[in-house]
Amino acid sequence: AQRVTQPEKLLSVFKGAPVELKCNYSYSGSPELFWYVQYSRQRLQLLLRHISRESIKGFTADLNKGETSFHLKKPFAQEEDSAMYYCALHSGNTPLVFGKGTRLSVIA
Amino acid sequence: GAGVSQSPRYKVAKRGQDVALRCDPISGHVSLFWYQQALGQGPEFLTYFQNEAQLDKSGLPSDRFFAERPEGSVSTLKIQRTQQEDSAVYLCASSPAGGWTAASYEQYFGPGTRLTVT
Numbered sequence: 199a200q201r202v203t204q205p206e207k208l209l210s211v212f213k214g215a216p217v218e219l220k221c222n223y224s225y226s227g228s229p230e231l232f233w234y235v236q237y238s239r240q241r242l243q244l245l246l247r248h249i250s251r252e253s254i255k256g257f258t259a260d261l262n263k264g265e266t267s268f269h270l271k272k273p274f275a276q277e278e279d280s281a282m283y284y285c286a287l288h289s290g291n292t293p294l295v296f297g298k299g300t301r302l303s304v305i306a
Numbered sequence: 307g308a309g310v311s312q313s314p315r316y317k318v319a320k321r322g323q324d325v326a327l328r329c330d331p332i333s334g335h336v337s338l339f340w341y342q343q344a345l346g347q348g349p350e351f352l353t354y355f356q357n358e359a360q361l362d363k364s365g366l367p368s369d370r371f372f373a374e375r376p377e378g379s380v381s382t383l384k385i386q387r388t389q390q391e392d393s394a395v396y397l398c399a400s401s402p403a404g405g406w407t408a409a410s411y412e413q414y415f416g417p418g419t420r421l422t423v424t
Binding site: 202207230232241242243244247249284286288290291292293294295296297298299 | 309310339346347348349350351354362365397399406407410411412413414415416417418
């Protein structure tokens with residue numbers, strides 16, 4: 199069965215510090231991985247997807263099949279990055295599987 | 307344009323009551339998903355519609371849960387004889403794409419309905 203693990207419930211960093219939100223998955227095939235973000239009092243929205251190899255709001259994520267990880271990184275955290283972040287996995291004809299989420303708090 | 311809307315935003319139900327939660331997807335969107343998000347958890351899939359066809363309802367936790375999308379636009383999630391464990395935020399998402407893979411690539415979420423069963 200597919201599973202997504204986000205080991206940290208809460209991550210606090212100082213403004214300007216690097217950020218890494220961890221995501222590990224279990225799936226034997228070739229998954230598609232996503233990061234979703236939910237800012238305070240806003241709805242869940244897609245941040246980035248691995249297949250696009252894009253950088254959104256300074257965030258990047260690299261799929262590491264050897265370590266089955268898809269960690270989200272940003273070199274310099276900003277206060278507006280404070281939010282809930284969810285890693286999600288999709289494969290074949292199956293629904294998105296979400297992790298439990300990590301709350302990022304950026305301290306001024 | 308307007309995004310996905312859900313109503314009501316908050317619902318308090320006494321145990322045993324029936325509830326109906328509505329989702330208005332973005333106009334023209336082919337795919338519609340329902341998710342359940344319990345406190346401290348990520349969203350969990352309930353059911354998937356492509357137009358009016360319910361292609362997957364494997365995530366519905368019991369036969370008390372029923373969803374429909376009769377005209378391929380608005381969808382209703384109905385929970386009969388609510389139980390305390392049904393307390394959660396119910397999220398609806400729509401996608402312009404049809405099919406699992408394309409729809410998973412681009413989902414637009416509504417604000418959710420927070421259901422509290424007392």
